[in-house]
Amino acid sequence: MTHILETVGLCKEFRGFRAVDDVSLRVREGDIHALIGPNGAGKTTVFNLLTKFLSPSAGRIVFDGRDITREKPAALARQGMVRSFQISATFPHLTVLENVRVALQRRHAPTYAFWLPGSVLSRLDARAMDLLEQVDMQDFAQTKAADLPYGRKRSVEIATTLAMEPRLMLLDEPTQGMGHEDVERVTQLIKRVSAGRTILMVEHNMKVVAGICDRISVLQRGALLAEGTYAEVSADPRVLEAYMGSETELEGAH
Numbered sequence: 001m002t003h004i005l006e007t008v009g010l011c012k013e014f015r016g017f018r019a020v021d022d023v024s025l026r027v028r029e030g031d032i033h034a035l036i037g038p039n040g041a042g043k044t045t046v047f048n049l050l051t052k053f054l055s056p057s058a059g060r061i062v063f064d065g066r067d068i069t070r071e072k073p074a075a076l077a078r079q080g081m082v083r084s085f086q087i088s089a090t091f092p093h094l095t096v097l098e099n100v101r102v103a104l105q106r107r108h109a110p111t112y113a114f115w116l117p118g119s120v121l122s123r124l125d126a127r128a129m130d131l132l133e134q135v136d137m138q139d140f141a142q143t144k145a146a147d148l149p150y151g152r153k154r155s156v157e158i159a160t161t162l163a164m165e166p167r168l169m170l171l172d173e174p175t176q177g178m179g180h181e182d183v184e185r186v187t188q189l190i191k192r193v194s195a196g197r198t199i200l201m202v203e204h205n206m207k208v209v210a211g212i213c214d215r216i217s218v219l220q221r222g223a224l225l226a227e228g229t230y231a232e233v234s235a236d237p238r239v240l241e242a243y244m245g246s247e248t249e250l251e252g253a254h
């Protein structure tokens with residue numbers, strides 16, 4: 001089994017406080033892999049290290065067999081590691097279609113062009129509509145991003161991330177703050193777009209994790225506590241204990 005992403009002894013200290021403590025993660029190519037843990041466990045910090053918003057205090061990051069520890073964020077996106085909800089932020093004043101078009105331009109043109117010939121525009125728009133169909137957002141193509149219902153904004157963000165042609169997609173709490181129906185829709189959407197790529201996601205909703213994730217890594221106080229399938233980690237007494245007394249619930253999925 002090939003691992004598309006590995007961290008080796010990853011550490012991050014903030015003024016002597018170890019937010020990430022010797023974390024060695026291995027994400028298998030093609031999997032949907034969840035990073036879970038109680039509040040403050042270090043999940044966001046790990047994501048920020050992976051996408052180079054932060055530099056590690058120690059350790060290495062290997063993506064697709066290459067050491068990317070010193071790589072720049074933009075270079076990572078070009079190599080196929082794209083974080084949704086951050087790099088591909090949605091522009092509220094643009095329509096949904098325009099947002100996806102801008103992401104496509106960013107992928108295919110080195111600099112942002114304010115004017116594009118009509119033929120190029122229509123080709124980009126056709127591709128953007130394709131991507132919107134993949135996330136079931138074609139009916140919202142002409143809606144301004146700012147006017148979308150909350151649960152639908154995440155779908156646009158997923159479409160703009162797909163525009164970057166990711167091989168590894170990092171999803172930051174994709175169902176956060178959503179009602180039951182939106183959670184269900186976004187869960188199915190993640191499953192659908194995972195075909196042919198790898199997904200690493202931070203997720204608090206254990207029903208989502210149990211439903212679609214192949215493997216799960218559990219962090220506690222910055223360190224990797226457990227790794228395995230949902231059945232394995234949810235039966236691990238150390239994981240249950242880690243969640244006890246924390247504000248985050250490990251909801252039973254069965």
Ligand SMILES: Nc1ncnc2c1ncn2[C@@H]1O[C@H](COP(=O)(O)OP(=O)(O)OP(=O)(O)O)[C@@H](O)[C@H]1O
Nearest residue numbers: 014017018019037038039040041042043044045046
């Ligand atoms: N820039 C920073 N400076 C100092 N401490 C930080 C910084 N960023 C994060 N921390 C601390 O590192 C620890 C891990 O934080 P992090 O946000 O990574 O946790 P998390 O697992 O993502 O939590 P949550 O589920 O609440 O989002 C916390 O104790 C946090 O206070």
